[in-house]
Amino acid sequence: MAPPGSLHSLEHRIRRAHPLRPAMRHSLAGWERASAAEIARRQERRLRWLVRLAAARSPFYREWFGRSGVDPRSIRTLHDLRLLPLLQRSDLVERPEDFRVYPRRLMWAAHSSGTSGMAITTYRTPGSSAFELSILERQWSWFGVPAGSRRVILRGSDFAADQTGVPVKLVPGGRQLLVSSFHLTPESVPAVLDAIRTFRPHAVEGWPSSIALLAALLRDRGEAVSVRAVITSSEVMSPGQRELMSEVFAAPVIDHYGQTERVMMAGECNEGGFHVFPDYGITELLPVEGTQPQWEIVGTPLHNWGFPLFRYRTGDQVGPAANDSCTCGRAFDLIGPVDGRIEDAFTAADGRPLPLPATVIDDLAGAREVQIAQLAPGRFEIRIVPGARYDADATEARARRNLDRLFGPGQELRIRTLTAIPRPPSGKLKPAVVEGPPRRSARG
Structure with a gap:
């Protein structure tokens, strides 16, 4: 159902x-x-x-x-x-x-x-x-x-x-x-x-x-x-x-x-x-x-x-x-x-704020671990550690559909497959992180 x-x-x-x-x-x-x-x-x-x-x-x-x-x-x-x-x-x-x-x-x-x-x-x-x-x-x-x-x-x-x-x-x-x-x-x-x-x-x-x-x-x-x-x-x-x-x-x-x-x-x-x-x-x-x-x-x-x-x-x-x-x-x-859940807010290519961005990766079945990172406004990277049921082609297609549907067209996405996703000093993996420098939108 x-x-x-x-x-x-x-x-x-x-x-x-x-x-x-x-x-x-x-x-x-x-x-x-x-x-x-x-x-x-x-x-x-x-x-x-x-x-x-x-x-x-x-x-x-x-x-x-x-x-x-x-x-x-x-x-x-x-x-x-x-x-x-x-x-x-x-x-x-x-x-x-x-x-x-x-x-x-x-x-x-x-x-x-x-x-x-x-x-x-x-x-x-x-x-x-x-x-x-x-x-x-x-x-x-x-x-x-x-x-x-x-x-x-x-x-x-x-x-x-x-x-x-x-x-x-x-x-x-x-x-x-x-x-x-x-x-x-x-x-x-x-x-x-x-x-x-x-x-x-x-x-x-x-x-x-x-x-x-x-x-x-x-x-x-x-x-x-x-x-x-x-x-x-x-x-x-x-x-x-x-x-x-x-x-x-x-x-x-x-x-x-x-x-x-x-x-x-x-x-x-x-x-x-x-x-x-x-x-x-x-x-x-x-x-x-x-x-x-x-x-x-x-x-x-x-x-x-x-x-x-x-x-x-x-x-x-x-x-x-x-x-x-x-x-x-x-x-x-x-x-x-x-x-509980704490995520960095992302920024779209056109300057729109994107709250709770990990919704893009929530339904990527078959991944043992997954994280989305913003490298720059409108430029994102999804990192995946495959699990037993992982299908690379299907997962990538779903990730790109999710990104277009949720964040809107015009975004850049790279998908990387890893054996482990690096942890911060706390040891707790955040599902969404901002790693690139922020960029002020035209709206100021």
């Missing part, structure tokens, strides 16, 4: 119309009122069902349980979860199909290079997607954003490469106005602003870098748009970006954290706490050696029955929470700042 082309709009319509959405909202309200002990019991009940399903139908887990001698029925409590192996990102690079429980036609694929530069493929069910939307709508409701809200979306939106005129698109029936992150310029802002005001959104949602770019362009024109909330995810946000977005849109910023693998989710509440959402998944924090208290996030999702992952190491790290409890009164665990 992987919808081609218009994945975002089709997925959104499916998840909004899912017949179990009312039941999901009712269940989530119960989790919000539950005690810590009741939350643990609910998690364990779902865990038992999911482990037995995976042991029976997933080739990866069927093989693992048979080899390990662990009886799936022995996994009953949160403590028992530790009997299962930790999954690495490399497991999804090499064997993504072996985790599937449902036929591929009943799910859609998702791709990411994440924070590690290792391109992975995962699958998700329509029910999982609808549940995720319900989780997010619950969080947004804490800030007065209604269910079924009208939202301006800035998450890449490659549709604008295939049309002329205003870089916006209304999703039919989806109550969403897409604004292309890759086509925001001083010249396009008046038309974009008119479209947003006509749409009358409850919220602006997307990548912090894209929303902040729009906010800066509006501020430069002396304009502002009042909404109920600015909803952010996918990137680490700077204090300056948060302040700018809150000022221009006259609204609180609601951040949430997740991953393409959908193994755990966390987000801000109306009292300022950053909470783990326990109905979404089970979260473990593994100590990171050699750091002042810092933990790696490990997640076990409780919603994606078609693609079960247990104890998946995200590679993202988190610091300690400022407080042990939150004045909001919810029994959801608190975590500190997440060290």
